Amino acid sequence: MGSRKVTSSEPLDWQGKHVTVAGLGVSGIPAAKVLHARGAHVTVVNDGDDARAREQAAELEALGITVRLGDGATLPEGTELVVTAPGWKPDKPLFAAAREAGLEIWGDVELAWRLRGPDAAPWLAITGTNGKTTTTQMLASILKAAGLRTAAVGNIGVSLLDAVLGDEQYDVLAVELSSYQLHWAPSLRAHSAAVLNLAPDHLDWHGSMEAYAADKGRIYEGNRVACVYNVADKATEDLVREADVEEGCRAVGFTLGTPGPSQLGVVEGILVDRAFVEDRHKNAQELAEISDVHPPAPHNIANALAAAALARAFGVPARAVRDGLRDFTPDAHRIAHVADVDAVAYIDDSKATNTHAAEASLAAYESIVWIAGGLAKGATFDELVAKSAKRLRGVVLIGQDRALIREALARHAPEVPVVDLDRTDTGAMLAAVQEASRLAVAGDTVLLAPACASMDMFANYNQRGDAFAEAVRELGS
Known part of the structure; x- marks a missing residue:
């Protein structure tokens, strides 16, 4: 960890500035409106030209914003800044042209960071391959239990632009950030931040695992109080070591084992803090019991420890950690217990x-x-x-790419019975649950954890999880 003093950027004068916004949608439209309201000349470019895009374009054009549909590759003449939707890949021709012209490229997170006021709430930021949303929501629950005005924002919940520019006053924000958002947020400087874990994901967008990890690691740049990492995932600690932070910022680990100094961990069923206590070499502070975490699965306990570390970095008392974890209810389709049928538990983790x-x-x-x-x-x-x-005990396979899993099972678990359902219609979930119930015995868990995306059979993972829950209810009726 290198150290430096980071200063806030000066307020920008948007009047008359020519800004190109890349992409309509959940981030592009608000960005265009915010910039237009500040006097910028805004041109929105979008690859698509379908009915939905034309409807959105009409809404913006009525405000006086220029929109170009079906041409997201060409940089509009006179552009002085590009603001992009986070999902646009870095190798787009538009960005090559912007870089050639020496222009900055910002995402919605960068825009929100630049637009926040001088007394803006600090950000506690979270990223990782998995667990971001749950950890961010846990953190917000803990902060609220401490009596702080907060919200879960960023890649979930309230948009960052709304949080930064709205009338609501916050003491601190719990901010979930994706690797896409971090790639386009060069000047973000959080109070404290956590990288929960790193595994190959979105490599088609980033180009390599190294580039993906580097974008995740941007979350630590300029941290003031704590860089929180996963002791069990060395890659997250490596990112902390490489980060350039403010003087006095500390590396704080979380572990499912007994914590060392400057770590949070678990001792005999108790979540404990050996980082934010006096004489951390000798003392530990009890925060909560494992039973206060819902559900108490190992990876969810890790999420709770990461959330607690960020909250403690912000000065939250131990009691608020416990109360916040007790108050927290996970979103649907995240290790959700649907029902017990004939002494078999049915668990929906469609989000996997x-x-x-x-x-x-x-x-x-x-x-x-x-x-x-x-x-x-x-x-x-x-x-x-x-x-x-x-x-x-057994495996039931559905979906387009099930053969890949079947072949891995044949190599590494040849004795495990496998039912291969050769269908990709939505009704296949009922058949899958029925087959799983035949394989299960009392005390087993039937677990929907697909390890795959859902769009071959369902609109999204929510619909897939709903289909599973409906099939379980039918099984038990």
Whole structure:
């Protein structure tokens, strides 16, 4: 960790500035409106030219904003700054032209950071391959339990522009940030930040694992109080070591084991803090019990420890950590207990859309009938299956790329019975649950943790999880 003093940027004069906004949608439209309201000449460019895009364009054009549909590649003449939707890939021709012209390229997070006022609430920022949303919501719950005005914002909940520019006054913000958002946020400087874990994901966008990790690591740049890392994931600690932070900022680890000094961890079922206490070499502060974490799966306890570390970095008392964790209810489709049928538990973790998330989910149960499959997005499954084989009672496969999982099972768990459902219609989920119930015995868990995206069969992972829950209810009726 290098040290430096980071100063705030000066307020920008937007009057008459020519800004190109890349992309309509949830971030592009608000950005265009905010910049237009500040007197900028805004041109929105968008690759698509469908009915929805034309409707959005009409809304902006009525305000006096220029919109070019079907041409997201050409940089408008006179552009002085580009503000992009986070999902636009860095290798777009538009960005090459902007870089050639010496222009800055900002995302919505960078824009929000630059537009915040002099008395703006500090940001506690969270990223990682998996667990971001849950950890951010846990953090917000803990901060609220401490009596602080806060919101979960960024990649979830309230938009950052709304949080920064709205009438609501906040003491601190819990900010979830994706690797896309971090790539386009060069001047972001959080109070404290956490990288929960790192596993291959979105490599088609970033180009390599190294580039993906580097973008995640941007969250630590300029941190003032704490860089929170995962002791079990050395790559996250490496990012802390490489970060350029403010003088006095500390590295704080979280672990499911007994914590060392400057760490949070678990001792005999108690979440404890050995980082934000006096004489951390000798003392520890009890924060909460494992039973206060819902659900108390190992990876969710890790999420709770990361949230607690950020809250403690902000000065939150131990009691608020416990109360906030008790008050927290996870979103649907994240290790959600649907029902027990004939002494078998049915768990919906449809949000486990990649192998890293599925591995964490599988590690939470001892004897599992696993429902998996969907769109693999280029993933391989050998490591996941090898690590989880001893827990598998049986497997039911659905979806377009199920053969990849079947082949990994044949290599690493040949004794595990596999039902391969050769269908990708939405009704396949009912058949999958029925097959899983036949494989399960009392005390088992039937776990939907697909390790794949859902769009081959469903609109999104929410619809997939709903289909699973409906099938379980039908099974128990």
